[in-house]
Amino acid sequence: MLKHTMLFLGYELRSTLRNPIWPLFGVLQPVLYLLLFAPLLANTGAVGASQAEALEAFTPGVMMMVALFGSLFVGFGMIYELREGYLERLAVSQVWRPAIVLGRTLRDVVQLIVQALLVVGLAALMGMRADPIGLLLMLLLMAVVGMLASGLSYGMALAVRDENGMSQIMQFFAMPLILLTGILLPMSLAPQWMQTVALFNPLYHAVEAGRALFAGDLGDGSIPLAFGLTLVLAVLALTWSVRSMRRLAG
């Protein structure tokens, strides 16, 4: 079982490495946010006066963006694979079916960690200083969020089986997720009702936890809350996609 998962992980990683331009392109958007939005944020004075302070507040949000949006769209490839009969062929092989999803999810996680390191590296060059242990924990949290997003994406792909339908659904979710997480602007700027709504958004807690981690407040209550929430949701999402994969055909 584990062996098959690792087989798919290796296979998918090699596929990604053969065409590394796409994941690099994927990290470009967060990078641009960092370059173009962080200075803007610094000038508003909403999160502290200096660029370094603004980056400290903004980078965790950008990293969550990498985790979320890098993984939320991975399912599109799977719809294509369904149509090409690739998954069907795997289904009649001796494969342990969950490995097809799990291997891919792990590949997505590896990819987003690499992307996150690029983002952090850039932020550091721009003057951000983050707590090293906090940073490590942040990467772990990103991995969990990435598993949640890619599990959701694969589950959705196997359920919807149509690119058009799937892109509509994803668009529908993406927008409020960005605004209600405080990725761009801290939720403290929001009216009370939005802050209340945000409390029900698990990713809001993940971003809050990220800020605490970067600031070195390792005892902050948002951290266990974020880990707990995203972990439970990631397990649910993965279970969904794995079960859909088991029922792949008949």
Place this chain on the structure above:
Amino acid sequence: MIVDARGLKKSFKTRARRGQRGHQIVEAVKGIDLTIGEGEIFACLGPNGAGKTTTVRMLATLIEPTEGTATVAGHDVRAEPAKVRRRIGYVGQAGGVDENATGRAGIVLAARIAGMTRHEADKRAAELLAAFSLAEVADRPVRTLSGGQKRRIALAIGLVNEPPLLFLDEPTTGLDPQNRANLWDEVRALRERGTSVLLTTHYLDEADALCDRLAIIDHGLVVAEGTPAELKKQVAGDVVTLRLADGAAGRATDLLGAQEYVKEVRPEDGVLRAYLDDGEHRLPHLLRALEEHGIAIRSIALDRATLDDVFLRHTGRSLRDAA
């Protein structure tokens, strides 16, 4: 017996459409019996939507039969699907090759899934790539290959575990004549190695040229089964196709039907098909009879009877029209 299927049925629920209440049940396969011997190349011939693919998907453990039983490569498809999968290869209609990876990577992955070590898998991939003349393109992404090359990669992946039984669903659909002929050779080579093959096709010539036995499937049922020669013998060796002057078809049907050497006459939009044996010698008699009765002939052709004539006999329509 590599395949022994009894009374296979499959019905699907379609989603409720507007104006209809609840689900609709579609019976794709209505009760199919199939037996395929070891080493045999067996074809399911029929028009699109006849239930061929559904039958193959049941036998390959992709979907579960609604009713009936099937033993494939020694194991029951319902009770022991994992054991069946170990002993079959399956090449679906779409090919099922990951287009973004290289052919070699695809074969190696399939080999590892089948339980080979990295070393064994590499060796097996090299073997298959050489056997299918793919060595030169082995390390290019599959999406850059031609249709024929892709199909050969799919075939190589299907054979990776040296299965005693290989399923080929519409193996040559979309291939040009040259690649079709090549693929037929590959399939014949499988027979030499003792691999049994179950293929589906809606090409008459493919079933005729390739298979040892075939079943003609229409509307989810087997309407005829046997070797191509046996089936064709049921209709007759030859067929005379006549195009007659307007209004003469009725009289000609009666006239030809009365000739003792004509086995069967079938009027079919605008033409008359008369089935008979030993056509070369009987044709002059037939012409004379028509002439004596003053029936004018616009055109006439003598052909060997084909599987289409068999299909026509059993279903009342031509396979060319049925699709």
